[in-house]
Amino acid sequence: MSVQIASQVRRQIVIAAAGLALAIGAQAGEKKLVLTGASTVAPLAAEIGKRFEKLNPGTQVDVQTGGSARGVNDARVGLSDIGMVSRDLKPDEEQQLKAFTIAYDGVCMIVHKSNPIATLTKDQVIAIYTGRITNWKEIGGADRKITVVNKAEGRSTLELFLHHFGLTNSQIKAHVVVGDNEQDIKTVVGNVGAVAYVSIGTAEFDVDQGLPLKLLPMDGVAATTVNVKNRTFPLMRVLNLVTKGQPTGLSKQFIDYARTESVHDLVKDQYFVPLATAQ
Amino acid sequence: MISSKISTLYLSPPRSDLWLALALRLLAASGVALLAIIVWCLLGEAWTVFSGVGVGHFLTDATWHPTEGTFGLAPMAVASIASSIGALLIAGPVGVGCAVFCKYYCSPVWSSALRQLLALFGGIPSVVFGFWGLVVLVPLIAEDNPPGASLLAGSLVLAMMILPTVALTAHAALAAVPSHFLVAGHALGLRRGTIVLKVALVAARNGILAGIVLSLGRALGETMAMLMVSGNIVQVPTSAFDSVRSLAANIALEMAYATGTHRSALYACGIALILVVALSTLVAHRLTTGCQRG
Numbered sequence: 111m112s113v114q115i116a117s118q119v120r121r122q123i124v125i126a127a128a129g130l131a132l133a134i135g136a137q138a139g140e141k142k143l144v145l146t147g148a149s150t151v152a153p154l155a156a157e158i159g160k161r162f163e164k165l166n167p168g169t170q171v172d173v174q175t176g177g178s179a180r181g182v183n184d185a186r187v188g189l190s191d192i193g194m195v196s197r198d199l200k201p202d203e204e205q206q207l208k209a210f211t212i213a214y215d216g217v218c219m220i221v222h223k224s225n226p227i228a229t230l231t232k233d234q235v236i237a238i239y240t241g242r243i244t245n246w247k248e249i250g251g252a253d254r255k256i257t258v259v260n261k262a263e264g265r266s267t268l269e270l271f272l273h274h275f276g277l278t279n280s281q282i283k284a285h286v287v288v289g290d291n292e293q294d295i296k297t298v299v300g301n302v303g304a305v306a307y308v309s310i311g312t313a314e315f316d317v318d319q320g321l322p323l324k325l326l327p328m329d330g331v332a333a334t335t336v337n338v339k340n341r342t343f344p345l346m347r348v349l350n351l352v353t354k355g356q357p358t359g360l361s362k363q364f365i366d367y368a369r370t371e372s373v374h375d376l377v378k379d380q381y382f383v384p385l386a387t388a389q
Numbered sequence: 390m391i392s393s394k395i396s397t398l399y400l401s402p403p404r405s406d407l408w409l410a411l412a413l414r415l416l417a418a419s420g421v422a423l424l425a426i427i428v429w430c431l432l433g434e435a436w437t438v439f440s441g442v443g444v445g446h447f448l449t450d451a452t453w454h455p456t457e458g459t460f461g462l463a464p465m466a467v468a469s470i471a472s473s474i475g476a477l478l479i480a481g482p483v484g485v486g487c488a489v490f491c492k493y494y495c496s497p498v499w500s501s502a503l504r505q506l507l508a509l510f511g512g513i514p515s516v517v518f519g520f521w522g523l524v525v526l527v528p529l530i531a532e533d534n535p536p537g538a539s540l541l542a543g544s545l546v547l548a549m550m551i552l553p554t555v556a557l558t559a560h561a562a563l564a565a566v567p568s569h570f571l572v573a574g575h576a577l578g579l580r581r582g583t584i585v586l587k588v589a590l591v592a593a594r595n596g597i598l599a600g601i602v603l604s605l606g607r608a609l610g611e612t613m614a615m616l617m618v619s620g621n622i623v624q625v626p627t628s629a630f631d632s633v634r635s636l637a638a639n640i641a642l643e644m645a646y647a648t649g650t651h652r653s654a655l656y657a658c659g660i661a662l663i664l665v666v667a668l669s670t671l672v673a674h675r676l677t678t679g680c681q682r683g
Contacts, residue, residue, distance in 0.1 A: 149646070149648070257536035262646075285620065303531075
């Protein structure tokens with residue numbers, strides 16, 4: 111948690127520094143690249159940008175947030191070189207813009223390994239999170255109180271979860287609110303009656319480490335990074351970079367780099383699922 | 390009490406001390422200026438939400454959903470105060486007990502060792518306490534009273550964190566009790582227990598209470614440990630097993646991803662935290678000076 115705050119601060123310093131350097135760089139005739147849009151994509155784009163700047167001395171990558179809508183608009187009217195959009199493009203947007211996926215974000219429900227529940231339907235998740243179901247026995251589990259774990263306001267995982275289940279945050283009757291994925295997982299590991307939602311990448315990693323967790327399938331699709339990659343898992347989204355028409359020059363260079371295997375570690379650091387490795 | 394009156398006498402510095410006096414004044418002023426700058430910055434950042442939403446929302450809204458336009462801070466202020474008082478109720482008696490044991494009921498070697506241990510205890514970072522609470526204490530409470538992350542867990546972890554301060558200041562206060570008080574007690578034929586309770590603790594109460602007030606400030610501002618063990622639900626707790634969110638934890642929990650009005654509201658939360666700490670310290674100070682007179 112504190113590490114995450116520290117990295118966030120560092121990131122903001124980097125973004126601020128990039129902005130400052132941009133002003134100076136423009137005078138010195140350096141090449142600059144402006145990215146605007148989704149706050150989900152921005153941290154990843156900033157990390158990739160840092161590495162891109164190191165590999166290409168004399169370039170500046172400036173990352174600004176403002177939501178997917180801004181990402182689309184800015185790219186369309188030329189306020190940015192590349193837009194960041196955390197969803198698929200709509201048909202009318204596709205006529206002007208080109209989208210390039212750099213990663214996937216999948217979210218699944220988790221419970222303790224010893225919980226006999228094998229799956230939760232969409233209605234059951236909604237009922238549990240709005241406080242209509244408060245005991246596991248009501249849906250065929252053990253006679254145990256359900257501990258509902260929710261995320262702090264502002265987190266993109268929360269937004270994705272709320273959007274998918276058609277809820278607002280004030281409707282949710284949570285018992286524990288946490289900051290990041292690891293905290294969800296520690297809460298579920300320490301409480302047999304808890305249910306939470308986390309990034310699939312993190313949960314899969316922790317199960318491999320031997321933690322007593324169970325990733326619940328959704329609509330019959332198993333919660334695995336493979337199913338996020340092939341886009342069959344329902345609770346997921348794509349993280350796109352968009353440009354007006356085919357990208358050229360520095361934009362093309364950046365997008366090509368962001369889609370290579372050499373940034374997979376950065377993608378995983380943000381709990382996202384990287385693109386499939388080229389065969 | 391006589392000595393404190395002498396120390397309040399103000400003497401204009403002699404010529405030879407002019408430079409020293411000037412330097413000291415500058416240093417003292419910079420301390421005050423720093424605090425003023427921090428408050429000024431907080432106000433500046435919070436101005437967006439104060440002018441756009443109004444201060445009233447922070448006081449009267451029932452819940453905290455900044456992205457949906459409700460900004461109630463009262464439940465979190467209650468949570469901060471309740472958890473700190475809980476911690477004082479636990480750490481106060483235990484800490485003073487530790488100090489009495491060290492001073493009067495064990496050999497100097499053991500006393501020294503125990504105090505070293507307490508000092509070490511005081512140096513453990515709060516995140517370590519928080520982590521221990523999250524993986525040991527919370528599951529333990531959750532077995533009988535889910536979710537486990539609760540006001541009780543928060544108070545217990547806070548109590549452990551302030552215990553060294555309470556115990557060590559109480560010990561120092563007991564050590565400062567003039568030995569002829571105790572000798573006089575012995576001469577009167579009082580039992581050791583009576584001397585400790587009726588003479589030593591009474592004579593040392595100022596120092597002990599000062600230590601407790603100091604701990605209260607630390608407990609109110611503690612962030613990381615509370616964030617990890619108290620569950621972070623914004624509500625006024627009705628039992629010790631209810632999950633709560635403190636003002637400090639709220640800032641740490643949401644600041645990383647907050648933007649716009651939400652971010653500004655978190656600065657307002659910071660101002661509220663300063664006010665709560667200032668008011669609590671003031672009240673505690675009043676209460677303890679009341680005790681001293683009575």
